[in-house]
Structures are given as C-alpha cells and as structure tokens.
Amino acid sequence: GQQVMQIPQYQHVQEGEDFTTYCNSSTTLSNIQWYKQRPGGHPVFLIQLVKSGEVKKQKRLTFQFGEAKKNSSLHITATQTTDVGTYFCAGRGGYNFNKFYFGSGTKLNVKP
Amino acid sequence: GAGVSQSPRYKVAKRGQDVALRCDPISGHVSLFWYQQALGQGPEFLTYFQNEAQLDKSGLPSDRFFAERPEGSVSTLKIQRTQQEDSAVYLCASSLVRDGNQPQHFGDGTRLSIL
Numbered sequence: 001g002q003q004v005m006q007i008p009q010y011q012h013v014q015e016g017e018d019f020t021t022y023c024n025s026s027t028t029l030s031n032i033q034w035y036k037q038r039p040g041g042h043p044v045f046l047i048q049l050v051k052s053g054e055v056k057k058q059k060r061l062t063f064q065f066g067e068a069k070k071n072s073s074l075h076i077t078a079t080q081t082t083d084v085g086t087y088f089c090a091g092r093g094g095y096n097f098n099k100f101y102f103g104s105g106t107k108l109n110v111k112p
Numbered sequence: 113g114a115g116v117s118q119s120p121r122y123k124v125a126k127r128g129q130d131v132a133l134r135c136d137p138i139s140g141h142v143s144l145f146w147y148q149q150a151l152g153q154g155p156e157f158l159t160y161f162q163n164e165a166q167l168d169k170s171g172l173p174s175d176r177f178f179a180e181r182p183e184g185s186v187s188t189l190k191i192q193r194t195q196q197e198d199s200a201v202y203l204c205a206s207s208l209v210r211d212g213n214q215p216q217h218f219g220d221g222t223r224l225s226i227l
Contacts (some may be wrong), residue, residue, distance in 0.1 A: 006154070041216045043203070044221050048215065088154050088155070090155075098160045098168065104153055
C-alpha cells in the first residue's frame with residue numbers, strides 16, 4: 001500500500017545551524033502538506049505544495065516538492081530554539097481522496 | 113476563534129471496556145478526520161467524514177472501532193471491547209471544504225490508556 005517515509009527520525013543541531021527533513025512516497029502524490037508538532041501539542045499546518053517542482057518559502061523555512069511529486073523536503077536556515085518540535089509531511093494519494101498519509105516525523109532539537 | 117475541541121483529554125479504561133471520544137470541529141467545517149497517533153509516530157488515518165457522510169473508513173483497525181457524525185458537526189469515535197494495543201493519542205482534525213487541498217486543523221487529542 002501507499003507509504004510516506006520520512007528521514008531522519010531525529011536531528012540535534014546547534015542554534016544557528018541548518019536543518020533538513022526529507023519525505024519520500026512510494027506513489028505519486030496529488031499534494032503534500034507539512035505540519036509542526038510541539039512537545040505535548042497537536043500538529044499545526046505550515047504549508048501545502050501542489051505543483052511539480054514547486055518551491056515555497058516562509059521566512060527561514062524552504063519547502064520543495066519533487067518533479068515527480070514523490071518526494072518533498074523542508075529546510076530551515078539558521079535554526080532557532082523556537083524551531084524545536086517534530087515536523088511531519090502528509091501526502092494525499094489521489095485527487096478523489098481525502099486520505100492523507102503522514103510520515104513518521106523528524107524530531108528537531110536545537111541547542112542554544 | 114474557537115479551534116477543534118476534543119474530550120476527554122485523557123481517558124483510562126480497563127481492557128474490555130467501551131470508550132467514546134468526542135470531537136467538536138471548527139464551526140462550518142465540512143471535512144472531519146480521525147487519526148491515531150502512537151508514541152513517536154506520525155498520525156495514522158482512521159476515517160473521514162464529509163458533513164454527515166462517512167466517505168472513507170478504510171483506516172479503522174477492526175470492527176471494534178466505530179465513528180459517527182450524525183448532524184454533520186460533532187463526531188464521536190467509539191471503541192468497543194478495548195485492548196491494550198488501542199492505547200494511543202486519538203486526534204481529530206477538520207478542514208473547511210471537501211477538496212483535500214485545505215489545511216487540517218487539529219484538536220489537542222485524547223490520550224487513551226488501556227490497562
């Protein structure tokens with residue numbers, strides 16, 4: 001069945017270093033969403049990518065959707081302690097479905 | 113404004129008991145999702161409603177799991193004859209329209225522990 005794999009599982013960085021998390025799907029996705037979950041909190045929507053090769057930026061965060069719409073990445077430049085949390089990608093498999101497949105998440109820890 | 117509200121926040125039950133988890137979505141949101149999140153994992157899809165219609169229940173692990181949204185707003189996830197492997201956080205999310213291109217707004221979840 002459809003799966004969305006996400007790596008790495010954990011990332012520990014020093015404040016100011018960059019961070020990247022990657023998602024790969026076994027099948028073509030219609031769109032992909034990214035969420036952030038703070039410790040003890042719930043997932044909060046960050047962004048959605050729909051088009052092949054799409055790149056979107058939010059301040060220090062850069063999101064990419066692969067040309068084949070099977071992979072995606074989130075890159076954070078110059079991490080801050082406020083970036084701590086777990087980042088999830090969620091891919092939707094088809095245009096007629098509302099079923100999202102979440103990756104297992106990348107837990108980011110930022111040392112001040 | 114009010115977000116997605118879930119109750120109870122925590123539920124402890126003995127194995128074999130039935131439990132009911134409630135979700136109040138954002139007012140006017142058409143789509144409602146239930147997810148199960150195990151410790152250290154991503155949310156796993158359980159079921160999806162569009163208004164009162166349950167359009168996809170392919171993620172429900174067994175026939176012990178049942179969800180409803182009778183009036184197209186509040187939803188209840190019921191688990192019968194609970195087992196230890198049902199222990200997890202159950203998340204509810206809603207989105208404005210039905211096209212799958214909208215952000216999902218999550219509640220704080222219900223942490224279910226089965227003893």
